[in-house]
Amino acid sequence: MLTDTAQRRTLIVNGEPTETDAATVAALVASLGFAETQVATALNGDFVARAKRAATQLGDGDRVEIVAPRQGG
Amino acid sequence: MNIHQPEQATAKPLRFYGEEMPSRLLIGTARFPSPHVLSLSVKASRAAIVTVSLRREMARADTGQRFFELIKELGVRVLPNTAGCRTPKEAIATAQMAREIFGTDWVKLEVIGNDDTLQPDLFGLVEAAAALTKDGFKVFPYTTEDLVAADRLMAAGCEVLMPWGAPIGTGRGLANRYALRSMREYFPDVPLVIDAGIGAPSHAAEAMEMGFDAVLLNTAIATAIDPVRMAQAFADAIDAGRLAFEAGLMQARDMAAPSTPVAGTPFFDLDKNR
Numbered sequence: 001m002l003t004d005t006a007q008r009r010t011l012i013v014n015g016e017p018t019e020t021d022a023a024t025v026a027a028l029v030a031s032l033g034f035a036e037t038q039v040a041t042a043l044n045g046d047f048v049a050r051a052k053r054a055a056t057q058l059g060d061g062d063r064v065e066i067v068a069p070r071q072g073g
Numbered sequence: 074m075n076i077h078q079p080e081q082a083t084a085k086p087l088r089f090y091g092e093e094m095p096s097r098l099l100i101g102t103a104r105f106p107s108p109h110v111l112s113l114s115v116k117a118s119r120a121a122i123v124t125v126s127l128r129r130e131m132a133r134a135d136t137g138q139r140f141f142e143l144i145k146e147l148g149v150r151v152l153p154n155t156a157g158c159r160t161p162k163e164a165i166a167t168a169q170m171a172r173e174i175f176g177t178d179w180v181k182l183e184v185i186g187n188d189d190t191l192q193p194d195l196f197g198l199v200e201a202a203a204a205l206t207k208d209g210f211k212v213f214p215y216t217t218e219d220l221v222a223a224d225r226l227m228a229a230g231c232e233v234l235m236p237w238g239a240p241i242g243t244g245r246g247l248a249n250r251y252a253l254r255s256m257r258e259y260f261p262d263v264p265l266v267i268d269a270g271i272g273a274p275s276h277a278a279e280a281m282e283m284g285f286d287a288v289l290l291n292t293a294i295a296t297a298i299d300p301v302r303m304a305q306a307f308a309d310a311i312d313a314g315r316l317a318f319e320a321g322l323m324q325a326r327d328m329a330a331p332s333t334p335v336a337g338t339p340f341f342d343l344d345k346n347r
Contacts (some may be wrong), residue, residue: 014130015129038137039130040170041170049169065166073305
């Protein structure tokens with residue numbers, strides 16, 4: 001009964017509506033193909049530290065930011 | 074230009090949050106024509122600190138880490154910014170993400186209040202600075218010349234202030250000399266970095282001659298026809314301006330004063346009797 005646990009959610013990831021099975025921020029980061037240390041994350045506007053990603057649950061409509069280093073002034 | 078003040082005319086090392094800085098030029102890493110030119114320009118600038126940012130990463134892309142590796146190879150310190158943030162909440166979350174990914178508690182705090190002028194929202198800036206300081210950050214606030222805001226930033230825990238020269242990207246130099254001079258006099262012992270609006274090496278030299286501690290710029294170097302040579306021009310201008318400040322500039326006057334001695338001028342008496 002895989003469908004019981006693998007619940008589909010619709011999130012807003014980096015501004016884009018995204019369907020995912022990921023239940024946590026850590027799972028989402030992994031499912032998008034990012035290495036753990038490659039990105040930093042925020043959920044609904046609040047920072048989610050790397051160590052807390054696995055324990056941070058995702059629900060429908062959550063807004064997730066996944067960011068990486070970039071040139072800046 | 075500053076009035077000659079002998080007590081200021083001394084070589085004092087620049088310190089940010091207790092750490093001595095070998096260079097008075099901080100440069101931004103954006104808008105360079107290529108990573109290679111960025112790298113050469115940073116070297117030519119002799120900067121010890123470069124600003125960096127965070128942006129949304131595309132799935133499976135590795136753009137961010139490749140850029141960060143390039144910066145690490147340069148052996149400079151990074152100062153992550155919160156560019157584009159419009160509220161304290163956004164700026165705080167961005168700073169926290171930057172601390173984790175760049176491994177530094179330094180942050181160039183920007184809370185933008187107006188999209189056209191990109192001027193800081195001083196109220197949001199003070200609020201975010203206080204929260205970040207409490208959270209262990211060393212905050213470098215991008216601010217205006219406003220002395221009350223500066224006082225509040227200091228009270229919030231900032232040990233460095235970064236007033237704008239002119240709005241970001243305008244290249245207009247020091248738009249409000251009077252206010253900047255007041256700020257320098259009001260905060261003689263606080264490291265003050267002119268951040269933004271610098272368009273030419275002469276602007277940077279002027280800021281240094283006025284006694285500002287350092288200059289942060291990006292566009293003027295990155296968008297030059299030859300960014301590497303422009304980086305060197307800025308490095309030399311900043312060294313010259315600082316040296317001039319330390320040496321003590323003469324005071325400007327309204328009437329001419331001969332530099333060659335008047336006494337003993339040949340034909341002097343003839344001229345007078347004519």
